[in-house]
Amino acid sequence: MNARKPEQVVTPLTFTGIRKPLLEKLYLRMVRAREFEEKLYYLFLTTPMPGTMHQATGQEAVAVGVASALKKNDYVTSTHRGHAHCIAKDVPLDLMMAEMFARRNGVCKGMGGSMHLCDFSRGMLGAFGIVGSGIPIATGAALSSVYRGSKQVAVSFFGDGAINEGVFHEALNMASLWKLPVVYVIENNQYALSMPNEKVSAVTDLSSRGCGYNIPGITIDGNNVTEVYRTAKKAIDRARAGEGPFLLECITYRMRGHARFEPASYRDKDEVEEWKPFDPIKRFRETAIENNKMSEGELNAIDEQVKKEIEDAVAFAESGEKVGPKDYLQFIYEPNSTAGGAE
Amino acid sequence: MRKLSFAEAMREAMVQEMEADENVFLIGEDVGLFNGAFNVSNGMLKKFGPQRVIDTPISEAGFMGVGIGAALTGLRPIIEFQYSDFMFCAMDQIVNEAAKLRLMSGGQASVPVVLRAPQGATGRAAQHSQSVEAYFMHTPGLYVAVPATPYDAKGLMTAAMRMNDPVLIFEHKLLYGSASPGGGKAKSDKTISDIGTDVPEEQYIIPFGKASIRKSGEDVTVIATLVMLHRALAVANELEEEGISCEVIDPRTLVPLDEETILTSIKKTNRVVVVSEDVCRGGVCSELTSIITTRVFDYLDAPVVQVCADNTPIPFGPASEMSVIPQLDDIKGAILRVLKDN
Numbered sequence: 001m002n003a004r005k006p007e008q009v010v011t012p013l014t015f016t017g018i019r020k021p022l023l024e025k026l027y028l029r030m031v032r033a034r035e036f037e038e039k040l041y042y043l044f045l046t047t048p049m050p051g052t053m054h055q056a057t058g059q060e061a062v063a064v065g066v067a068s069a070l071k072k073n074d075y076v077t078s079t080h081r082g083h084a085h086c087i088a089k090d091v092p093l094d095l096m097m098a099e100m101f102a103r104r105n106g107v108c109k110g111m112g113g114s115m116h117l118c119d120f121s122r123g124m125l126g127a128f129g130i131v132g133s134g135i136p137i138a139t140g141a142a143l144s145s146v147y148r149g150s151k152q153v154a155v156s157f158f159g160d161g162a163i164n165e166g167v168f169h170e171a172l173n174m175a176s177l178w179k180l181p182v183v184y185v186i187e188n189n190q191y192a193l194s195m196p197n198e199k200v201s202a203v204t205d206l207s208s209r210g211c212g213y214n215i216p217g218i219t220i221d222g223n224n225v226t227e228v229y230r231t232a233k234k235a236i237d238r239a240r241a242g243e244g245p246f247l248l249e250c251i252t253y254r255m256r257g258h259a260r261f262e263p264a265s266y267r268d269k270d271e272v273e274e275w276k277p278f279d280p281i282k283r284f285r286e287t288a289i290e291n292n293k294m295s296e297g298e299l300n301a302i303d304e305q306v307k308k309e310i311e312d313a314v315a316f317a318e319s320g321e322k323v324g325p326k327d328y329l330q331f332i333y334e335p336n337s338t339a340g341g342a343e
Numbered sequence: 344m345r346k347l348s349f350a351e352a353m354r355e356a357m358v359q360e361m362e363a364d365e366n367v368f369l370i371g372e373d374v375g376l377f378n379g380a381f382n383v384s385n386g387m388l389k390k391f392g393p394q395r396v397i398d399t400p401i402s403e404a405g406f407m408g409v410g411i412g413a414a415l416t417g418l419r420p421i422i423e424f425q426y427s428d429f430m431f432c433a434m435d436q437i438v439n440e441a442a443k444l445r446l447m448s449g450g451q452a453s454v455p456v457v458l459r460a461p462q463g464a465t466g467r468a469a470q471h472s473q474s475v476e477a478y479f480m481h482t483p484g485l486y487v488a489v490p491a492t493p494y495d496a497k498g499l500m501t502a503a504m505r506m507n508d509p510v511l512i513f514e515h516k517l518l519y520g521s522a523s524p525g526g527g528k529a530k531s532d533k534t535i536s537d538i539g540t541d542v543p544e545e546q547y548i549i550p551f552g553k554a555s556i557r558k559s560g561e562d563v564t565v566i567a568t569l570v571m572l573h574r575a576l577a578v579a580n581e582l583e584e585e586g587i588s589c590e591v592i593d594p595r596t597l598v599p600l601d602e603e604t605i606l607t608s609i610k611k612t613n614r615v616v617v618v619s620e621d622v623c624r625g626g627v628c629s630e631l632t633s634i635i636t637t638r639v640f641d642y643l644d645a646p647v648v649q650v651c652a653d654n655t656p657i658p659f660g661p662a663s664e665m666s667v668i669p670q671l672d673d674i675k676g677a678i679l680r681v682l683k684d685n
Contacts, residue, residue, distance in 0.1 A: 075416065109449030116447035125415055126448065130439050136405045137440065140412020147368070147394060147418060154412070167436075170405025177400070331446040332483055334453065334507040337551075 003190040011221040030060040033084035053114040054081040058255035061280035063088040065228025075141040075154040077134030082127030091119040094316035103320030110323035132165030139171040142182035161192025172213040181239035189254035194266040210247035222250030223280040344541035348520035352493035356500035370397040371423030403432035427460035441509040442484030453507040463515040469656040474621035486510040487598040491572040492539020498549030515569040534577040554601035560590035564608040567618035613644040623651040645684035
C-alpha cells in the first residue's frame, strides 16, 4: 500500500520542438516556485510568520507545464497548495510574499493569506482552501467564456484527494454536456494528506474517471515539464476550439509533508529517497545541459535572477504596512452598494 | 394599477433586467422546459433561449459553483434552487466560496449572484418545507431578502440583480399565487392579504435594509416576515376591532436589517412580538429578540414574545404540521400575552 515507484511513472524528458525562450520560461517559473517556498520554509523556521503553508516541492512541473500553455487572460483555479500555480500564472512574487507576511501591500491586502492567493488581473481566480471547491468555479468561468464569446479557457488544478468530492463529478458532467472550454488537471502527488491513492480511490487510474462523463483523459509523468506542457497545450487548444473539456492526470510526488513541518510519518522514508532523483528541476537541468539546449551558466544565471527576485520580494513585503485591526471592514460587502444594499 | 401575483412580479423583474443587461441569466433545475417548479420562469426559455435560461442536471453544488465562476468573470447569474431545502447540497459553495471571496481576495472579487429559493411549509414534509433563512443570516458576506408581496418581490429582486454581492431571496410557496406546472394551482392561504399586489410596469428598486411599516399602531409592535406577515396583519385587523392597536413591521430584508425602524417603533409601543416561520432555536426570532433586548431593553414593559416554529423537523401529518407552524391563534395569543404582562 504505497505510492507508485518512479519507474512506473517517469518518461524521458525531451526538448524537441520547444523553442529556447519557452524552455527558459519553464525553468524560470519552476525555480521561482521552488525558491519562493524554500524561502518561506526558512522564514517560518526563523521568524514569527503568520499562518501556515502547504508546499508543492517536487510538483512544480505540473503547475508550470500547464500554465505555460495558457494565455494571460485564461482562467485558473487552484488549491490550498497553490503557490506554484500562482507563480506559473505570473502573479508577482512581491505581491505574493507580502500576502504571506499579512501586509497591506499583499496581493489580497493581507485578507487571504497562503490558501486564498488570487490575482484577477492575471486570470488567477483563486486558491481555494476547501478541497475540490474550485472545480465547479472554473467550470463556471468556462461557461462565462462561451457566453461572452471571449475564447478564454479555464484550467482547474486540484489534487488526487479532490476527485472524491461530489463537485468533481457534478462539474465534469456539466462541462461535458455543455462542451465547455475547461481543462481539469489532477495534480496527483500520491497523497491526500496521509492517504495514498489506493486507500481512498476505488479506481486508481484517475484520468479514466473522465469516461463516466464522456471526457477524454490521459495520465502522464507530472515531473516531466515538457510532456506536461505538450499535453496541456493540446487539451487547451482543443478546448479553445470548442471541442470540450479534458481530464489530465499528472503524477508527481509530494516531497514534503502535507503542511509546513508535518513530518509525513505515515509513509516510508525510502520512498521519498527513490523519488528525489526525479525532481523536475534537477531533471530539467541535466537534460538541458546534456542536450546543449541551455548551458550551466545560463541555468545558473536564472537561479541568480530568482534569488534576487526573492530577496526583493521579501524586502517589498517587509516594507508593507501590517494589516490593521479593522482593515477587514471594507471587504465584507461592496462599500456603497449601488442598490442601497450596504450595511 | 395592474395587479400581479408574486410569481408574475418576480418573473417580470427577471425578464426586464435580462432585457436591460445581457450579462444576466437564469440557471437552475427545470427553469426552462418546465417553466420552474412554481411557474416563476414561465415563458423565459422561449423568450431568451437556452444560453440565458439554463436547465441544469440535479447538481446543486455544481451549478452553484458554476454560477460563482460566471459571476467572477463578468456575468450576473440568477440561480434558482427548486426548494430552499436543496440549498444545503450547495452549502460549501454558498457559505465558503460566494460569501467569502470578496474578503479573501482583498476586494478583487465580486460575486454578483442572486439565489432564489421557495420555502415554507405546505404539506410536503420535512425535506420540502423548511424555512432556512437563518442559516444564511449567520454567514457574513451574504444578503438575505424576504419579500412578502408582489410589489416587494419585483423591487427587491431588481435591486438584488444590480448588487455586487451574493443575495439570497426567499420566496414563500403560499405567496406565489401561481399554478405549478407539475400540479394544480398552488395551495393558497385565505389569510394572504392583497397588500402590495399593485405592481408598476416599469422597473423600480426597493433598497435593501428598509423595513416597511405595514400597519401603524400604538400598543404593540409586531415584526413578521413572508406568510407570517400576512397572518400578523390578519390578527392585527381583528384586534383593532377589539380596541387593540398593533404596529406591524415587515423587515423586507433580514441582512441588512433595518434596526432603526424596528427599534423606533418599540420605543413608542414598549411591547413587541416577533413572528417567523423558521424554528425558534438560532432563528430569525432569536436574532430579532437579541437585537431588541440588547439595544432597547429599558424601553420594554414586557418580555419579548416569540412566535415561531417548534424545534422539530416539519412533520407530514397536516395536524402536526399545523401545530408546528405558527397559526393565527398563536399570533393573537402572543399579542394578548405581551399586552397583559407587566
